[in-house]
Amino acid sequence: xxxxxxxxxxxxxxxxxxxxxxxxxxxxxxxxxxxxxxxxxxxxxxxxxxxxxxxxxxxxxxxxxxxxxxxxxxxxxxx
Numbered sequence: 001x002x003x004x005x006x007x008x009x010x011x012x013x014x015x016x017x018x019x020x021x022x023x024x025x026x027x028x029x030x031x032x033x034x035x036x037x038x039x040x041x042x043x044x045x046x047x048x049x050x051x052x053x054x055x056x057x058x059x060x061x062x063x064x065x066x067x068x069x070x071x072x073x074x075x076x077x078x079x
Contacts, residue, residue, distance in 0.1 A: 025050060033064050041079060053079050 001009075024047040025038040037057070041050045057078045061067035067075070 024048075034058060037067070 025035065025042060034054070038050050038054060041053070057075070060074070060078060061070055
């Protein structure tokens with residue numbers, strides 16, 4: 001069995017066993033922007049802490065454009 005075939009088989013089995021996986025940082029109604037920010041933050045602290053600070057952060061910066069407009073000290077205080 002070729003490596004690509006083996007990977008495809010493993011992927012198919014995992015899809016069957018876990019058809020709708022959700023990790024601790026995922027949101028059912030989330031988007032790529034929110035997930036990216038949470039993943040970056042999780043490199044520095046626990047997922048539980050990320051989930052605790054994320055609502056306040058996203059209330060101030062719901063879009064990448066809004067985040068870019070926030071001064072760094074404001075972001076630092078929020079996280």
